[in-house]
Amino acid sequence: MFILENVSVSVGGRELLRGISLSLGRGDIFYILGPNGVGKSSLLKAVMGLPGYEVTAGRVVLDGVDLAGFSTYERAARGVALAFQVPPRLHGVRVGALLSHICKKTGCDAGEIAKAVEIEHLFDREVGKLSGGESKRVELATVLAQRPKVALIDEPDSGVDVESLSIVARGLKELAAGAGLIVVTHSAHIARYLAPTRVCVLYGGVFKKCGGQEVIDEVFAYGFSKLA
Numbered sequence: 001m002f003i004l005e006n007v008s009v010s011v012g013g014r015e016l017l018r019g020i021s022l023s024l025g026r027g028d029i030f031y032i033l034g035p036n037g038v039g040k041s042s043l044l045k046a047v048m049g050l051p052g053y054e055v056t057a058g059r060v061v062l063d064g065v066d067l068a069g070f071s072t073y074e075r076a077a078r079g080v081a082l083a084f085q086v087p088p089r090l091h092g093v094r095v096g097a098l099l100s101h102i103c104k105k106t107g108c109d110a111g112e113i114a115k116a117v118e119i120e121h122l123f124d125r126e127v128g129k130l131s132g133g134e135s136k137r138v139e140l141a142t143v144l145a146q147r148p149k150v151a152l153i154d155e156p157d158s159g160v161d162v163e164s165l166s167i168v169a170r171g172l173k174e175l176a177a178g179a180g181l182i183v184v185t186h187s188a189h190i191a192r193y194l195a196p197t198r199v200c201v202l203y204g205g206v207f208k209k210c211g212g213q214e215v216i217d218e219v220f221a222y223g224f225s226k227l228a
């Protein structure tokens with residue numbers, strides 16, 4: 001079970017978010033919707049313990065353990081994985097070698113994972129020289145390979161064409177078989193392919209509204225600022 005309990009987040013000394021609470025277990029797909037610049041990525045980065053993104057109040061708890069004080073590496077080792085909005089451009093590292101390296105640690109099958117997100121043809125390519133859409137699928141493959149308990153997925157639908165998006169959604173469903181997912185998106189395009197368990201809209205630093213699929217429909221109908 002993964003829980004955020006009344007979490008506040010500061011970035012560069014500026015408080016961006018306050019009172020963020022959620023909980024999820026394996027198989028749950030929790031969407032966080034919100035406009036550009038509201039702090040969605042910052043929330044995921046703070047949960048992952050990345051430098052510069054600080055949880056200033058509240059608790060982040062995985063399986064009963066408060067993650068405060070754990071490094072990013074330790075959080076990853078305990079089962080938290082982050083798929084970046086813009087995946088890091090790793091130069092000199094080939095896709096196949098990267099996946100094999102992770103699978104050596106987790107016991108996964110790199111070939112099977114590559115098949116799941118259709119990246120077998122990219123195995124000999126450098127991670128730093130992929131197209132935007134290709135790198136999103138490779139990023140998802142690295143998260144699948146980590147076999148996380150909770151996966152933080154930042155904007156899986158940005159910069160991805162419509163066919164790739166359905167492949168990404170398939171990969172996310174496979175991920176949800178073993179993990180709880182927090183999926184951040186400003187467009188909610190991914191929701192056409194991947195049904196949410198719960199949806200919260202981040203607006204003005206807080207969760208302005210939470211519910212199910214109907215919240216996504218309301219955002220499409222009225223936008224973020226006019227939500228009831």
Ligand SMILES: Nc1ncnc2c1ncn2[C@@H]1O[C@H](COP(=O)(O)OP(=O)(O)OP(=O)(O)O)[C@@H](O)[C@H]1O
Pocket residue numbers: 011012016034035036037038039040041042043052085186
């Ligand atoms: N390392 C940083 N230092 C200073 N400010 C930052 C840093 N990272 C993000 N910010 C600022 O924090 C705010 C929230 O950014 P964030 O990337 O979390 O938004 P977002 O909701 O994910 O937006 P988008 O939908 O555009 O990706 C923005 O004003 C951004 O400029």
